[in-house]
Amino acid sequence: MKSYEVNFDGLVGPTHNYGGLSYGNVASQSNSQQSSNPKEAALQGLAKMKALMEMGFQQGVLAPQERPDVAALRSLGFAGSDAQVIQQAAKQAMPLLVASCSASSMWVANAATVSPSADTADGRVHFTAANLNCKYHRSIEHPTTSRVLGAMFADQKHFAHHSALPAVAQFGDEGAANHTRFCREYGQAGVEFFVFGRSAFDTRYPAPQKYPARQTLEASQAVARLHGLSDDGVVYAQQNPSVIDQGVFHNDVIAVGNGELLFHHEDAFLDTDTMLAELQGKLAKFGGNFQSICVPRSQVTVEDAVRSYLFNSQLLSRADGTMLLIVPEECRANERVWQYLQGLTSSAGMIREVKVFDLKQSMQNGGGPACLRLRVALNETELAAVNPGVIMTAPLYDTLTQWVGKHYRDRLAESDLADPQLLLECRTALDELTQILKLGAVYPFQIN
Template sequence: MNAFEANFDGLVGPTHNYAGLSYGNVASTGNQNVASNPREAARQGLAKMKALHDLGFKQGVLAPHERPDVAALRQLGFSGGDGEVVAKAARQAPAILAACSSASPMWTANAATVSPAADTADGRVHFTPANLNNKFHRSIEHATTGRILRAMFPDERHFAHHPALPAQMHFGDEGAANHTRFCQEYDQPGVEFFVFGQAAFDTRYPRPAKFPARQTLEASEAIARLHGLSPERVVFAQQDPDTIDQGVFHNDVISVGNRNVLFHHQQSFVDQARVLGELSAKLAALGTEFVAVQVPEEAVSVEEAVKSYLFNSQLLSKPDGKLLIVVPEECHTTPRVWAYLQQLLQSGGPIDEVRVFDLKQSMRNGGGPACLRLRVALNQSELAAVNPAVMMSDALFATLNGWVDKHYRDRLSTEDLGDPRLLDECRTALDELTQILRLGSVYPFQLAV
């Protein structure tokens, strides 16, 4: 094979906690203030990465962020030494401290939108970090994310890095969680599929009544322009507002695609038949047959899809051309979802294997297998230009597990976020991690003069 879809999973950080910050994400708000286990969370994520690596898939690691974010707290008026800044925020504004201590950078599906070289005008892989403007606790991520991505994909001959879009609601961008690419082979031109929740400037588009629509049409269009994508190979679709109001805060909670296959719910998109028809026509123009696997509401309800994260799964292309679906344990324990998956495997369709992973620490915070990974299609020369230290191996797996055991707590509550020792623990761990992954200085505390 001359090209691959590599998955770069977010490594859960030392301050993994459940602050319930993400309004519209039912799992996140439902587990607010429950004590977390950062060590177990990191180990669960690493186990998934290693298992997929062992199956022959290209697997990398994306580093966590520094938390609490002292720079953000200083910007909001807290002063003194770094430990004093954290202590003051804990006393005076614990909700702000919780937001600045969010575990959300672990969900690297929101880190950026990525377009492979086969689709872009200049023949390079393009990255745009998501501004995540809809939530304060996520809006502080993109600067560090951009530095980490540049350290992972440093060769400008192969990789182009853009700054995040303007940090304003009209250009709200949630990254690859609302972006999918369809193709025959990863190094051949494909069709890039952008899903948005609302249009900021055009009031003709419907909007959800209860929960926010985080991605805008205008943001998706801007990224397509920045990446130099051909309009003939781009499709824009709107999420069904009713599904957003049922907890489908990103498209990757209601659909997932890979190669020429879209696995999706009956209630995924506005004017769904038209959307599927446009995808089919544009792929047909490239000589590729589009395959839509639609899950009917009568088989799996939207509520069950959100509860189990059936669609927040990974579709991985196997050497025989069939697809493996990676799902969380919650799919196995949700009876109708598991029954549907068994029928799917026996249907003779493109998905013929399922693997179940225990990701409870992530699921309780509102993210499943697909949330944890950023997909990057790479040819052989581009893969060779990736920072090799971030690619999963037996040695890296052992090293990172030892690093986690050394630095991570096995219990963390929201009250612990005000402990200045936690900041020191996080910085000590991340300083060591940047050496393991050969990232250089990417964190604010490393960049401070």
């Protein structure tokens, strides 16, 4: 039976804005309060989805969230009609309104952690929505995320869904941005690689000093238990605290893996040699030949990696056994990074081609190609059980581009978030989107 890695890309929401909400994310903070272009952002993301589909990769769509989140504002003491709640928040606590309008759900690498059926004890694909409790604007996402994933992967014979972990610092969970799976074939058992920034209870693990470590060891271990993963199929590794303090807020900013290959920076991890040996040994038990490409700091600094998002790229397996690397335009603009990539693809290594995409709207807010997609390994039967409305096709692409053109604004400044009309625009757009993607009622305004 054939198996596939399906990339489900996040559709950018109508309230895409540069709120500078993510402390530790250099791009997010440096572009704070600039005007954004939600329409351009959504179209850039759709263009990438279409391109990958046309290259023969399985591609899906993950819907955005309802914003502003009026229910969240009500829980913080604002009252009255929806319009009154928004106006009160704008007047009394603008930072809370900005947070409630965040479109950061577009970065669906943080939506959940996914384990394929070949790895799990019950032979189902398991999803655990990430609690994202390190940042308030993202901590309010998981209830809707769970409903959307449930509507996409509804067949309980094939799919299992878990609630987010407890929303406390000890179980900080950032989803697949700190999770990679290595395997010989997508349908065969593999090794799931969990990367954490700190331990909540074990003081032997060093912690960063400037920026928060968002993923805990304990959260990763809990997800592995929930998914029924075997000890032989799991490796835990710690991020280098010093690179977190340089803006590497998730592992997918400093490393990316797929199939039998890990592409990483020299300074990405602690105890790198021990970790690589463990990955090699465990994958070998499943018939795999683990390999790694280490990018030396002498050629690409951590600062270069963070500014270019070299590692926040998509590493895709091609039919001939080689790899394709999808990178943002910022990689080509960085002389050292682009020189390294030219040398990489001219060698006889696994990565043979690099394709560049313009994702400026997402990049300016701190998310590159890898942030925009959630990877789900599925066999043919499981893929057939996925809600067909969310699988990208040429007609769906055309419909979604028309939908964006109809509902999205060309410009959004922070002051525009106080306009109650924006909420109505967002709800109208999302109500139509659920019909396009055949999701049913997944948003609070549709349910309440």
